Amino acid sequence: MKLAVVGGGSTYTPELVDGFARLRDTLPVTELVLVDPAADRLEVVGALARRIFARQGHPGRITTTSDVDAGVDGADAVLLQLRVGGQAARLKDETWPLECGCVGQETTGAGGLAKALRTVPVVLDIAERVRRANPRAWIIDFTNPVGIVTRSLLRAGHRAVGLCNVAIGFQRRFAALLGAAPSEIHLDHVGLNHLTWERGVRIGGPDGTDVLPKLLADHGDALAEQLRLPRALLDRLGVVPSYYLRYFYAHDAVVAELGTKPSRAAEVAAMEERLLALYADPALDEKPALLARRGGAFYSEAAVDLAASLLRGGGSPVQVVNVRNDGTLPFLPDDAVIETPARVGREGAVPLAAEPLDPLFAGLVAQVTAYEDLALDAAVRGGRDRVFRALLAHPLIGQYEAAEGLTDRLLAHNRDHLAWA
Numbered sequence: 220m221k222l223a224v225v226g227g228g229s230t231y232t233p234e235l236v237d238g239f240a241r242l243r244d245t246l247p248v249t250e251l252v253l254v255d256p257a258a259d260r261l262e263v264v265g266a267l268a269r270r271i272f273a274r275q276g277h278p279g280r281i282t283t284t285s286d287v288d289a290g291v292d293g294a295d296a297v298l299l300q301l302r303v304g305g306q307a308a309r310l311k312d313e314t315w316p317l318e319c320g321c322v323g324q325e326t327t328g329a330g331g332l333a334k335a336l337r338t339v340p341v342v343l344d345i346a347e348r349v350r351r352a353n354p355r356a357w358i359i360d361f362t363n364p365v366g367i368v369t370r371s372l373l374r375a376g377h378r379a380v381g382l383c384n385v386a387i388g389f390q391r392r393f394a395a396l397l398g399a400a401p402s403e404i405h406l407d408h409v410g411l412n413h414l415t416w417e418r419g420v421r422i423g424g425p426d427g428t429d430v431l432p433k434l435l436a437d438h439g440d441a442l443a444e445q446l447r448l449p450r451a452l453l454d455r456l457g458v459v460p461s462y463y464l465r466y467f468y469a470h471d472a473v474v475a476e477l478g479t480k481p482s483r484a485a486e487v488a489a490m491e492e493r494l495l496a497l498y499a500d501p502a503l504d505e506k507p508a509l510l511a512r513r514g515g516a517f518y519s520e521a522a523v524d525l526a527a528s529l530l531r532g533g534g535s536p537v538q539v540v541n542v543r544n545d546g547t548l549p550f551l552p553d554d555a556v557i558e559t560p561a562r563v564g565r566e567g568a569v570p571l572a573a574e575p576l577d578p579l580f581a582g583l584v585a586q587v588t589a590y591e592d593l594a595l596d597a598a599v600r601g602g603r604d605r606v607f608r609a610l611l612a613h614p615l616i617g618q619y620e621a622a623e624g625l626t627d628r629l630l631a632h633n634r635d636h637l638a639w640a
Contacts, residue, residue, distance in 0.1 A: 220246070220247060220248050220249050220250075220295050220530065221248075221249065221250040221251075221252070221293055221294045221295055222239075222248050222250070222251050222252070222294060222295065222296050222297070222298065222526065223251075223252040223253075223254055223290045223291045223294040223296075223297045223298070224251070224252070224253050224254065224297075224298045224300065225254045225255075225287065225290070225291070225297060225298070225299050225300070225301055225345055226254070226255060226299065226300040226301035226302065226362070227252070227253025227254050227255045227261060227264065227265070227283065227300075228253065228255030228257045228260035228261040228263075228264050229255070229264070229300055229301075229302070230264070230490075230491050230494045230495065230498075230510070230513055231300055231513065231518065232253060232264050232268060232300075233264065233267055233268065233271060233498070233506040233507075233510060234506055234510055234518055234519050235298070235300075235518065235519045235522060236251070236267075236268040236271050236272065236281075236506075236519075237271055237505070237506045237519055238518075238519020238520055238522065238523050239251065239272075239277070239279070239519070239523065240271055240272055240274075240275040240277045241275065241519075242519075242520070242523045243277055243279075245523055245524070245527045245533060245534065246523045246526055246527045246530070246531075246533075246534075248277075248279045249278075249279050249280065250279060250280050250281075250282070251268070251279055251280070251281045251282075252281075252282050252283070252284060252290045252291075252294065253265050253268065253281065253282070253283045253284075253290075254283075254284055254285070254286075254287055254290035254291070255283075255285060256285050257285075258285050260495065261283045261285065262283065263495055263498050263499050264495075264498060265281060265282075265283035266498075266501075267498045267503060267504075268281050269281045270501075270503065270504035271504060271505060271506070273504065274504040274505060287345055287348055288348055288352065291345075291348055291349045291352045291353075291356070292352045292353075293352065293353060294349070294352065294353060294356055295353070295356060295357070295530055296356060296357045296358070296359060296526050296529065296530055297345075297349050297356055297357070297358050297359070298359045298361060298522060298526075299342060299345065299358060299359070299360045299361060299362045299368075300361045300362055301338070301341065301342070301362050302362075303334075303337040303338050303341050303636060304337055304633075304636055306484055306487060306488040306491065308333075308334075308337065308632075308633070308636070309325050309334075309484040309487070310482060310484035310485060310488070311333075311632045311633075312324070312325050312329075312330030312331075312333050312334055312484070313325060313330055313477070313482040313483060313484045314482060315329075315330075315625075315628040315629075315632055316328055316329040316330055316625060316628075317474065317477055317478055318624070318628065319621045319624040319625050319628070320474060320621065321474065321615060321616055321621060321625065322466050322470060322473055322474055322477070322615055323477055323482070324466060325363065325483075325484070326363045326364045326413050326463070327364070327413060327414075327463060327466055327615065328466065328613060328615040328616065329610060329613075329615075329616065329625040329628075329629060331363075331364050332594050332597070332606070332609055332610060332613070332629065333629050333632070333633055334363060334364060335364050335367045335368070335594050335595070335597075335598050336594075336597060336598050336606070336629075336633065336636075336637060337633060337636040337637070338362060338363075338364075338368060338598075339367065339368060339371045339595065339598035339599065340598065340599070340638070342360070342362060342368055342371065342372065343371055343372070343375055343599075346358055346372055346375065346377045346379070347375075349377075350377060355378070356378065357378050357379070357380070357526070357529045357530065358372060358377055358378060358379040358380075359379075359380055359381075359382055359522060359525055359526060359529075360372060360379055360380070360381045360382065360541070361381075361382050361383075361518065361522070363413075364412065364413070365381040365382070365383050365412040365413075365541050365558075366381065366411050366412035366413070366541055366556045366558070366591055367556075367591050367594055367595055367598070368381070369381030369412075369541045369542075369556045370554070370555070370556040370591065370595055371595055371598065371599065373543055373554070373556065374554065374595075378567065380525060380529065380540050380541065380542060380563070380567065380568050381412065381540060381541025381542070381556060381558075382521055382522060382525055382540060382541065383412055383413070383539075383541065383558060384516060384517050384518045384521055385413070385415065385461050385462075385463075385558075386406055386408045386415070386521075386539035386558070387517040387520060387521045387539070388516055388517055389406060389408070389417055389459065390404045390406060391516075391517055392442075392445070393406075393420050393434060396434065396437075396438045396441070397420075397422070397430065397434065399422060402535075403422050403423060404420060404421075404422065405420075405421045405422075405423075405424060405425050405427065405537070405560070406419070406420060406421075406539060406560065407419030407420070407421070407429075407560075407573075407574075408539045408558065408559060408560060409548075409557075409558075409559055409573055409576060409580075410461070410557070410558055410559075410580065410584055411555075411556070411557060411558055411584055411587055411588065411591070412541050412556070412558045413461060413463040414461065414463060414464070414467075414583065414584065414587055415460075415461045415558055416456075416458040416459065416460050416461070416464075416580055417431065417458055417459040417460075418431070418458050418574070419431050420434055420459075425537060425560070425571065431457075431458075431459070432457075434459075435453060435454060435457070435459070439453055439454060442459055445462070446459075446460065446462050446464075446465065447462070447465055447469075448460070448464075448465055448468060448469065452468065456579075458580075466615060467583065467614065467615065470615060487513065487514075490509065490512065490513055491513075493509060494507065494509060494510060494513065497509065521538075524538055525538055525540065525563065528563040528564055528565075529563065529564075529565065529567070530565070531565075532564050532565050534563065535563075536562055536563070536564075537560050537561065537562055537563070537571065538560070538561060538563050538568075539558065539559065539560050539561070540558070540559075540561050540563065540568050541556050541557070541558050542556065542557065542559065542561050542567075542568040542569075542570055543555075543556060543557075543570075544556065544557045544570070545569075545570065547559060547570040547571075547572070547573050548573065548576060548581075548584065550576075550581060550585055551584070551585065551588050552588070552592075555588045555591075555592075556591075557570065559571070559573060583614065586612070586614050587613075587614065589612055590609060590612040590613045590614070593605065593608050593609035593612050594609040596609075597609050601637065601638070601639030601640070602639065603626060603630065606626050606629060606630065607622055607623065607626045610622040610625050610626060610629075
């Protein structure tokens with residue numbers, strides 16, 4: 220079984236490689252190809268990846284290349300974890316929106332749109348190369364914004380499933396609080412990528428006992444602290460929102476906060492320098508503890524589970540993924556991409572039937588879906604007016620003067636990455 224990771228020079232990669240090594244009975248990888256245009260980083264990360272495999276006695280072969288066509292040739296699955304423009308572009312995404320009084324964040328709001336505009340054309344080009352190399356290959360997208368990127372892949376007819384680590388992070392957190400095994404915890408996770416709510420937490424299976432009320436009663440303070448939202452809000456909502464909902468539920472407070480401290484991008488860039496220095500040590504043969512602070516916790520477990528199901532039918536039968544709506548949330552178009560529990564097998568992912576969504580959440584989901592449709596149109600077709608329309612539609616913006624100012628700034632900071640600008 221051959222897997223390729225595009226963006227293989229990422230500091231995330233040792234987390235992924237560690238998962239492949241530990242879970243080789245679930246996903247028996249014989250060849251792993253790391254693909255990245257940054258040859259210097261790629262060699263450092265690739266060497267550590269080989270040492271991780273060797274330490275854990277994994278017989279698979281790890282190779283590296285900067286040639287996408289060579290890397291995906293014959294691959295059974297291709298994982299996408301790229302960042303067009305690197306941390307420098309992310310730093311801009313997190314700063315210039317603040318000049319217009321809006322959240323600066325890499326996956327939502329104006330910064331998220333900038334990332335989508337840079338990323339979608341690159342991903343679609345890679346996907347076409349994958350299709351030429353192996354039309355039956357699966358594409359697993361971990362590249363943000365996952366919902367928009369996955370929607371672009373599915374619209375173009377690619378065999379693709381989107382993946383995010385938010386759901387598995389909640390699963391592990393809830394399991395620890397409840398003293399249960401993670402495999403016993405099943406989430407009623409609903410919404411869009413980075414716009415989700417846990418409406419139920421069931422033990423023993425999708426039809427098991429819902430312990431969310433007990434979880435909120437016994438551990439509401441700890442959950443609220445983690446989400447940085449008031450405990451009273453969680454009690455009133457009766458759900459556990461994704462931490463990305465803080466950008467919507469506390470927008471003005473977040474904007475004020477972001478203007479007074481270093482950006483997350485600056486923190487991550489400094490952390491990446493430290494990680495790459497650690498990775499370069501020939502004595503290191505395991506993922507370092509510092510990597511846990513980089514983000515992407517449990518990404519490897521989720522990726523292995525998904526790839527095993529798609530390629531062998533051997534992973535968990537139900538997984539939270541980003542997939543075509545196809546009537547699951549009837550107020551959304553069929554081709555919208557939602558994040559929800561789905562049955563996953565060799566033929567892909569099929570969403571489970573979902574209970575109607577509370578209007579309090581459905582309204583926001585509908586508006587962000589409309590924004591994502593406009594964002595994808597801007598990413599594929601280009602044009603200043605399409606960018607403006609997408610920004611105006613976003614619920615974190617919604618004012619024409621802000622949308623105009625953000626459009627000007629987005630284009631000024633991203634001209635090198637936008638062929639049409």
